[in-house]
Amino acid sequence: MDEESIFIVLKLQTKRTNMNVSVEYLGEKKFKANTTKSSYILDCKEITPVEYFATGIIGCTGIDLVMMAEKDGYEVSHYKVNAEIERTASVPMKFTSMHITYDFEGAFESIKAKRYILSSLESYCTTINTIRDTVKISYSIIHNGEKIADKELLSSTYIEQDDGFGGACCS
Numbered sequence: 001m002d003e004e005s006i007f008i009v010l011k012l013q014t015k016r017t018n019m020n021v022s023v024e025y026l027g028e029k030k031f032k033a034n035t036t037k038s039s040y041i042l043d044c045k046e047i048t049p050v051e052y053f054a055t056g057i058i059g060c061t062g063i064d065l066v067m068m069a070e071k072d073g074y075e076v077s078h079y080k081v082n083a084e085i086e087r088t089a090s091v092p093m094k095f096t097s098m099h100i101t102y103d104f105e106g107a108f109e110s111i112k113a114k115r116y117i118l119s120s121l122e123s124y125c126t127t128i129n130t131i132r133d134t135v136k137i138s139y140s141i142i143h144n145g146e147k148i149a150d151k152e153l154l155s156s157t158y159i160e161q162d163d164g165f166g167g168a169c170c171s
Helices: 003-013 049-071 110-124 126-131
Strands: 022-027 030-034 039-043 076-087 095-106 136-143 146-153
Touching (some): 049 076, 049 095, 049 110, 049 126, 110 126, 110 146
Parallel strands (some): 095 136
Antiparallel strands (some): 022 030
16 A cells, blocks of 8 residues: 555544534523534533433433344334443542443344444444543443343453553553
């Protein structure tokens, strides 16, 4: 591959998309949130921005499972995603760990169910992949009433792991 071809490949891999969002203060701790597709009201007396952020994270990974299953011709039912989040005690009270539990039914094998979840966590979910370098992320999966993964750690989170080379390749 010549130098120009390598540049074109690298340029394609680093293509970025922009997102435009805004908020307008309405008074009484309410904001109108605007996206390019829609708008909604953030009522900070009811749900804090951090709670919106957290539900956005699990909503992102949640929709991935549904979309992947539908693409394969399957339907997901009785679906619930839950997250337990630990935060630091001092301001800015950052997330330190997140455990996500997926509970759903579908007429597909458990190995496929786990593959859908891992595809979301490791590749497709923008929000998870934005925080995964600084937040310890683990997950459990309950598929058709059977626990098929229990508190498994996402292998590429920020936790130091022995690479077998004394850290030479990853330091």
